[in-house]
Amino acid sequence: MEYHPLPQPDEIPVREREDAMGAYFMMFATAALGLPLPIINMIAAIIYYFVNKSKGRFVQFHTLQSLYSQIPVTLLNIGLVVWVITNLVKEYDFTEVFWGYLVMTAVANLIYLIFSVVGAVKARKGLFYYFLFFGKLSYAQVYRVRVGDGEQQRENKPPKM
Secondary structure (H helix, E strand, C coil): CCECCCCCHHHCCHHHHHHHHHHHHHHHHHHHHCCCCCHHHHHHHHHHHHHHHHHCHHHHHHHHHHHHHHHHHHHHHHHHHHHHHHHHHCCCCCCHHHHHHHHHHHHHHHHHHHHHHHHHHHHHCCCCCCCCCHHHHHHHHHHECCCCCCCCCCCCCCCCC
């Protein structure tokens, strides 16, 4: 598989670096609104991706990586919010399993926060920072050469005799 060449940090305009950095700060969208709804973060990340994906491959890579990495954390957070609401409405006890899930979700959010801050700093410097799994997936989707990308289509013909 062929990939487009990666740009060097000095080749990336400051505006693109700032747009790429902004993708990692979508996690603060809910906190800024003061809402405990984790789905707001996901909606903000999706909107940010579709608004900024056409600004260049560098921006598209970082926004896609941020969006992908937010999916598991958002699912964990939604599960926690639903569990808390269910326990409060039905007056269930908060069991050890709940507290374990709460700790696991808090750790996942902390890891996501750390990776996002590092990713934002690297993006601002014009560098690539690959999250586990999500970085490789984003890179393959953004930088893979496709037919119609302005590249010549190669035909696979049998040798002439």
